[in-house]
Structures are given as structure tokens and as C-alpha cells.
Amino acid sequence: MLKQLQQKGFEVIYFKINDKENKQEFIQNINKIFKERNISELQYQEPDEYRLSTELKKLESIENIKVESVDTEHFLVPKLYAKDFFSEKKHWRMEEFYRNMRKKFSILMEEDKPIGGKWNFDSDNRKRWNGSPNTTEDFRPSHNHEKLFLEINNENIEHFGEGQETSFRWPISREESIKLLDNFIAKDLVNFGDFQDALHDENWRLFHSFLSFSLNSKMLSPLEVIKKAEEAYYEKDLPLASVEGFIRQILGWREYIRGVYWANMPGYDQHNFFKHNAKLPDWYWTGKTDMRCLSLSISQSLTNAYAHHIQRLMIIGNFSLLAGLDPKEVHKWYLGIYIDAYEWVEMPNTLGMSQFADGGLLATKPYVSSAAYINKMGNYCSNCKYKLKEKLGEDACPFNSLYWNFFDRHQDKLSNNPRLGIVNSQLKKMDQHQKIEINKKANFYLDNINSL
Ligand SMILES: Cc1cc2nc3c(=O)[nH]c(=O)nc-3n(C[C@H](O)[C@H](O)[C@H](O)COP(=O)(O)OP(=O)(O)OC[C@H]3O[C@@H](n4cnc5c(N)ncnc54)[C@H](O)[C@@H]3O)c2cc1C
Ligand code: SF4
Numbered sequence: 001m002l003k004q005l006q007q008k009g010f011e012v013i014y015f016k017i018n019d020k021e022n023k024q025e026f027i028q029n030i031n032k033i034f035k036e037r038n039i040s041e042l043q044y045q046e047p048d049e050y051r052l053s054t055e056l057k058k059l060e061s062i063e064n065i066k067v068e069s070v071d072t073e074h075f076l077v078p079k080l081y082a083k084d085f086f087s088e089k090k091h092w093r094m095e096e097f098y099r100n101m102r103k104k105f106s107i108l109m110e111e112d113k114p115i116g117g118k119w120n121f122d123s124d125n126r127k128r129w130n131g132s133p134n135t136t137e138d139f140r141p142s143h144n145h146e147k148l149f150l151e152i153n154n155e156n157i158e159h160f161g162e163g164q165e166t167s168f169r170w171p172i173s174r175e176e177s178i179k180l181l182d183n184f185i186a187k188d189l190v191n192f193g194d195f196q197d198a199l200h201d202e203n204w205r206l207f208h209s210f211l212s213f214s215l216n217s218k219m220l221s222p223l224e225v226i227k228k229a230e231e232a233y234y235e236k237d238l239p240l241a242s243v244e245g246f247i248r249q250i251l252g253w254r255e256y257i258r259g260v261y262w263a264n265m266p267g268y269d270q271h272n273f274f275k276h277n278a279k280l281p282d283w284y285w286t287g288k289t290d291m292r293c294l295s296l297s298i299s300q301s302l303t304n305a306y307a308h309h310i311q312r313l314m315i316i317g318n319f320s321l322l323a324g325l326d327p328k329e330v331h332k333w334y335l336g337i338y339i340d341a342y343e344w345v346e347m348p349n350t351l352g353m354s355q356f357a358d359g360g361l362l363a364t365k366p367y368v369s370s371a372a373y374i375n376k377m378g379n380y381c382s383n384c385k386y387k388l389k390e391k392l393g394e395d396a397c398p399f400n401s402l403y404w405n406f407f408d409r410h411q412d413k414l415s416n417n418p419r420l421g422i423v424n425s426q427l428k429k430m431d432q433h434q435k436i437e438i439n440k441k442a443n444f445y446l447d448n449i450n451s452l
Contacts, residue, residue: 001219004173018151026055034065041066046079048072048216048258048344050265074218075258076105076251082259092260092361095120098252105223107230107251108244120248121193121241128377129198129206133191139183140210141176143168160285160302160336169304170213170339177214181225184209185232193242197310199293199378204300208308209246212340215254222250260348260362269328269347273359274410276324281449284333289452291398292384293374294319305339310377312338317354318368322402323446327357365419368406371397392437398445398452405442408435 005012015022015029023029033039046069047053060067071078085100086092099119102108108115145168152159171177191207198206214220226247233243261268283289287299297311307316312334320330331350335341352362371388375381381388381397390396391404407414407427415424427435445452 001173016151017155017157026052027058030059031062034062040064041068043068043070045070045074046072048074048342050261051343074221076101076222076255077259079258079262082256083263085259086263094252094256097256097259098248101251101255105226105251107226107247108233108240116240116244121244122248124241125193125196125245126377127194127198129195129200129203130379131200131202135191135203135206136183136187138169138205139180139187140169141171141179143170143172170210171219174219177211177219180214181209181211181220181228184211185228189229189232189242189246190238191242193239193245196245197377199310199315199374199380201292201296201379201383204296204304204306204308204311206308210306215250216340216342216345222254226251254345257345257348257362260352261344264348264358264361268358269331269351271351271357271359272327273357274321274324274413276321276355276357277326278324278446278449280320280325280329280333281323281452283450283452290385291319291452292386293380296380301337305337307338312349313354313367314369314373314377315380317350319399319402321355321366321368322399322406323449324406327351327355330355359413360417365417366406366414368403369399370403371399374399392441396441398442401438401442402445404430404435404438408439 002012002014013033021032023032034042042059042065044056044067047056056069059065082092082097085097089096099114102114102119103112171180188207188209192209195206196208200206211220211225215222215225229243229246232238233240281289283294284298285302287295287302289295289298293315297307297315300311301307301316317330320327327350331347334350335343335346338346340346348362351357354367356363356366371381371386375388384397385395386397387393387395388397388400391400404427407420407423411424411427414420417424
């Protein structure tokens with residue numbers, strides 16, 4: 001990026017982590033540049049994160065500097081658009097926002113009606129993948145990052161990972177990002193919809209796009225990604241369920257999540273609806289657990305800085321919530337692990353969608369499941385030490401007892417949730433003795449969480 005800006009004729013001042021003149025503090029670095037270069041005017045595009053936005057606002061109080069900012073051009077709507085959209089409404093719902101965005105940007109529309117007669121093909125997006133159709137090759141570029149890794153090590157920056165892998169498998173330029181996008185549209189978008197929620201031990205990517213890093217670091221614009229997918233529907237006759245499913249993630253979820261962030265900052269990170277406070281198990285930093293779904297998802301995250309949505313939500317997030325882990329600690333873990341983790345998108349997804357820490361502002365019910373769902377969506381449970389159908393035996397899958405224990409211990413907060421009617425009535429009907437045994441088993445697992 002640095003070279004590309006320089007090639008375009010921009011003068012770029014870039015502080016490397018080990019530069020002597022780097023004061024290791026953003027405002028101090030800016031002030032230093034102001035003084036050295038006699039700068040009297042600063043113009044900037046609004047940053048995406050609250051912390052940085054607050055820091056930049058401080059510059060307005062510096063004497064003799066004229067500061068001007070404009071909204072960022074890297075999203076489709078202004079940051080408070082969702083807040084205004086929902087201002088008269090009782091609840092925030094992504095689907096309502098998404099329909100508004102489809103109309104506003106005229107995406108997959110026939111006049112004012114959605115193409116195909118339906119707004120949402122979500123129910124078609126839940127197939128299990130059994131090895132067919134084959135996925136295509138991994139189109140991400142490779143970069144040697146040995147030198148950078150050494151610099152980080154030499155500065156004693158706390159980190160995980162050994163750095164033996166000298167290959168950084170993510171795009172670092174717009175050209176590389178466009179190539180990744182074009183390959184995804186040409187080869188994988190066709191199957192994206194069907195297998196969006198699938199899990200498989202031999203295939204950690206399935207048909208996901210790997211585009212979040214390029215989007216969040218602004219090498220691609222969301223509208224160009226959406227337009228290319230829409231064009232593929234018209235010109236390549238791709239299935240509507242796949243194209244709509246993919247577009248919904250960016251036009252709907254991505255913009256909506258950003259709206260939730262800005263409508264609730266500062267303070268969103270202080271929510272802890274269930275008052276969960278357990279420490280993260282040690283194996284969150286190694287992947288060394290006998291729970292195969294978690295071992296595979298965490299190891300892959302630590303090695304590749306990537307997990308797809310269902311691994312983040314229904315494996316790691318699901319366990320974190322059932323186990324009562326401190327949501328702020330879970331949030332910090334996600335922020336530190338994933339290549340695409342920027343606070344504006346990571347925080348609402350983790351604290352809101354996955355940990356229900358906001359009490360239902362973002363999700364209408366907690367995203368939790370027992371082993372049955374995990375087994376339905378993929379093959380992680382085959383070859384696992386734990387028995388997926390058991391709740392109580394010695395090697396019973398921990399998800400099963402933790403699931404019922406979670407609902408039992410939070411009845412005061414969840415018994416009136418209209419979306420949890422079935423689980424609440426099953427819990428009510430459950431034999432008292434069985435309930436006691438399940439809670440005992442769950443507590444045994446929680447007490448021995450590092451040995452799972
Ligand atoms: C607990 C949790 C934490 C998450 N943290 C992040 C994060 O730090 N950064 C991030 O970009 N996404 C995050 N997500 C959303 C989503 O999981 C990732 O965007 C996606 O896995 C990235 O992989 P991909 O590019 O292959 O996505 P694909 O499955 O190919 O989807 C296409 C694009 O849709 C967008 N998208 C899909 N779902 C979401 C969503 N829920 N919120 C915002 N954008 C979405 C992304 O830009 C993504 O690139 C998180 C989800 C959960 C449940
Ligand atoms: S049996 Fe339980 S722990 Fe093992 S993979 Fe399945 S859900 Fe995960």
C-alpha cells in the first residue's frame with residue numbers, strides 16, 4: 001500500500017514499529033509531524049473506530065491548526081444511517097434494514113419488487129457438504145513476512161504463534177484483492193449459498209470468499225463487490241440463492257453491524273447481560289482440546305487468522321457463551337486472532353450476536369446449540385473423543401449438558417423470550433432428577449474446563 005501511494009505521487013510518512021522517531025503514540029506522532037513541517041491544516045476521512053475518532057477530535061483543540069473531516073467513503077451509508085432508520089421503530093431488525101438497502105441501491109430488484117419474488121433465500125443456505133462439489137484451489141496470494149515477524153519479535157511485542165510459517169496468505173494490494181474477488185465470483189460463488197453454514201474437517205474454507213480483510217482494510221469497496229456478484233447473476237446465470245445470500249452479507253449484515261456499533265458507542269463493550277465472568281480456557285491459545293469441533297476451529301484460527309462465520313458463531317462463540325466466559329475477554333480474543341478483526345465489526349458480532357451480552361439488541365435469541373446442530377452441519381463429531389448423543393456418560397459431549405445448564409441457570413432472563421418457546425417448554429417438562437444430573441455434569445465440565 002505504501003509503495004502504491006508513493007507510485008501515485010503522494011508523499012507518505014510511515015512510522016515503522018522500530019523507527020527511533022516513532023513515539024509509539026498516535027497523537028504524539030501527529031504533533032511531531034505538525035511541528036517539524038509547520039503544518040497548519042489537517043483534512044481527514046472519518047475513521048471506522050470510536051477510539052481513533054475520539055483521538056482525532058482532540059486535534060481540533062490544537063491552536064493554529066485548521067481541522068476538517070469528511071465522512072468515510074468506504075461504506076454504503078453514513079455511520080448513523082441505521083440509527084435514524086430505526087429511530088421510530090420498537091426493535092432493530094437486520095431484515096428490515098436489508099430490504100431498505102436493496103431498494104435504496106436497487107440491487108437484485110425488478111422495479112420495487114425483489115427478483116425471484118422473495119427478499120431472502122436464507123432457508124436454502126443450510127446444506128451439509130460431503131465432499132462434493134469439490135472446492136477450488138486457495139486463490140490467496142503468498143507473501144514472505146519473515147522480516148516483519150523478526151521486527152515484531154525484536155520489539156518484544158506480546159504475541160502468539162511461532163512465526164515458522166513465513167508465508168502471509170492475504171492480499172496486500174488492491175490488485176491482489178481484485179484478483180481474489182474475481183476468482184471467487186468465477187469459481188466459488190455458485191456454491192456459496194448452499195454450503196454457507198456447512199462445517200468440514202478436510203475443508204476449512206468451503207466456498208467462503210476470504211474477502212473481509214480486503215473490504216475492512218479498504219482495498220475493495222463494498223459496492224464494487226456487490227455489483228460484481230449481481231452482474232454474475234445476470235450474465236453467468238448463477239443461482240439466485242447463492243448471489244442473494246452473498247450480497248445479503250455485505251449489503252445487509254456488514255452495513256447493519258456498523259450501524260449497531262456507531263449507535264451504541266461509547267459503552268457497547270461494557271454490556272454483560274448474563275454477568276458471565278469465567279476465564280478463557282488455556283486451550284483457546286493452543287487448540288489443544290479433545291473437543292474436536294473446537295480443536296479444529298481454534299487451531300485453524302490460530303494458524304490462518306481466519307474462521308468462517310459458522311465456526312466463529314456456532315463453534316467457538318457457542319461454547320464461550322454456554323461456558324459463561326467473560327464476554328469482554330471473548331471479545332479481546334476475537335479482536336486479537338482474526339485478520340479481519342476491526343473493532344467496529346468484531347465487537348457487535350462477538351458481544352452482541354455471539355455472546356448476547358447486549359441482552360438482545362442485535363440477536364433475538366442467544367445463538368447456542370447442543371451437539372445435534374454441530375453434527376447436522378458437518379462431520380466434526382465423527383472421530384471425536386466425546387459422544388455426541390450423550391448428555392451424562394463419562395465421555396458425553398460437553399455441549400449437551402452445558403446447553404441445558406445454560407437455559408436452566410438463566411431462566412430469569414430467558415423464560416419469556418418468544419423465540420425460545422420450545423426449549424423453555426422442554427426444560428419445564430424435564431424430569432427433576434435428570435435436570436439435577438445434567439447440571440452436575442455441566443458443572444463438572446466447567447470446573448475442569450482446561451482438561452476438556
Ligand atoms: C463472533 C464473530 C466475530 C466476527 N468478527 C468479525 C470481524 O472481526 N471482522 C469481520 O469482518 N467479520 C467478522 N465476523 C463476521 C463474519 O464471520 C466474517 O465477516 C466472515 O467470516 C469473513 O470471512 P469471508 O470474507 O470468507 O466471508 P464470506 O462468508 O465470504 O461473506 C462475505 C462477506 O460478508 C461480510 N459479512 C458476513 N457476515 C458478516 C457479519 N456478521 N458482520 C459483518 N460482515 C459480515 C464480510 O465482509 C464478508 O467478507 C464475525 C462473526 C462472528 C460470529
Ligand atoms: S461430539 Fe461434541 S465436542 Fe465432539 S465434535 Fe461433536 S459437538 Fe464437538
